Amino acid sequence: METTNIKAFGTEAANAPLNEMNINRRKATPHDVEIEILFCGVCHSDLHTARSEWGPSMYPCVPGHEIVGRVVNVGGHVSKFKVGDLVGVGCMVDSCRECQYCQEGLEQYCEPGMTGTYNSPDKHLQDTPTFGGYSESIVVDENYVLRIPENLDLAATAPLLCAGITTYSPLHHWKVSQGMKVGIVGIGGLGHMGIKIAKAMGATVVAFTTSESKFAEAKRLGADEVVLSKDAGQMAAYRGKLHFILDAVSAEHDINAYLALLRVDGSLALVGAPEQPLPVAAFSIIMGRKSFAGSMIGGIAETQEMLDFCGEHNITADIEMIDIQNINEAYERLLKGDVKYRFVIDMASLKNKN
The missing domain is CATH 3.90.180.10 (Medium-chain alcohol dehydrogenases, catalytic domain)
Structure with missing residues (x-):
């Protein structure tokens, strides 16, 4: 050739x-x-x-x-x-x-x-x-x-x-739309796109970050609400409230803390790629018929x-x-x-x- x-x-x-x-x-x-x-x-x-x-x-x-x-x-x-x-x-x-x-x-x-x-x-x-x-x-x-x-x-x-298709695909697959409350975990290359796209789909967007310095940034990107994930009180306020969560974090983190925030029949889709396995407690998904999923481009x-x-x-x-x-x-x-x-x-x- x-x-x-x-x-x-x-x-x-x-x-x-x-x-x-x-x-x-x-x-x-x-x-x-x-x-x-x-x-x-x-x-x-x-x-x-x-x-x-x-x-x-x-x-x-x-x-x-x-x-x-x-x-x-x-x-x-x-x-x-x-x-x-x-x-x-x-x-x-x-x-x-x-x-x-x-x-x-x-x-x-x-x-x-x-x-x-x-x-x-x-x-x-x-x-x-x-x-x-x-x-x-x-x-x-x-x-x-x-x-x-x-x-x-x-x-x-x-x-x-x-980054765009990696976040759009799960938001589209899980039918994110108006009237839904959607969590975006991590505000980086993937997460910042997730906020913009979920907002454009009509969802109420809740951004989760470990850094208070990112609050204003998350709002600028289109988040309606921002939660400091290290603050147990702030996290507890969202327990059982979210229809869908897009997890864009590639570092080790407690997935069970986020599964607890899903409503009955809610789904969490992981698009970040942590190097180590993330332990999932059985009752995190049994209680509420919740789904822990993944998505690729x-x-x-x-x-x-x-x-x-x-x-x-x-x-x-x-x-x-x-x-x-x-x-x-x-x-x-x-x-x-x-x-x-x-x-x-x-x-x-x-x-x-x-």
Whole structure:
């Protein structure tokens, strides 16, 4: 297969910093869209994968799955996009397309496994991993490319491709709507999107944080009420009051304290990814027929639905723009939670010399 050599930023090993490198991309096949990458969000998954913290990573590793760009070339059979279109690519670039989940539009749960935007075996280039958005361009099958609403700021839209769909999907699945009281736990990259989206769905939003300094921030993002989760009295006031809770915390925390806040038949969906198991007491779910669930990104159709919803409600992420040359420093800040609320790389910086 014909390839072209492009610039990217990635790493050769778990303990090595990210540096400029050259990678090969396939040239567009009949069903492919070639995209010049304009902006790429920085997700915690990027850091974990670059450092091989979620199982063995494939090297070289070029992270990035919150991609916004412009179509610069299309294959001869492409019908959904044309040169000049503003598009996005999220966490996956392919799936088997044949299993029951792919058929149902749940490609993220593909039985043989979806093809991740990075760190997956490349279906087209043998013995090569897929390379993500920390690069000049990307070539993706048109069925895994998304249309970006024209009214949204492009840089601030990039994080919607992961953080946006990760929070929209469970809120949509559990039918969050007007008249419901919804808890959002953790006000970070995921949580701040959860607040905005739940509010736009019509819910009364209750934000939970361990830090009083985030109260004003949570209100600014759209929370109707804010609770200091370390304060037993404040937590007790919400016992049995919430229809749904979206838990976006990746650190160890007491899940039972939040399950207690659900109404009968309420559900808590975990989208954060704590490293250690979270103990769940049997009576936390038995009493009240409660559900403790999880959720992972969304299918292609649902991701497009999320983008359209965000376009309609003018929702984007709160971002801090960086140059690609500052990615290693951004990773260190990410580890400390020192970002409000998502780093986004201006990929024009990749054209600059270090």
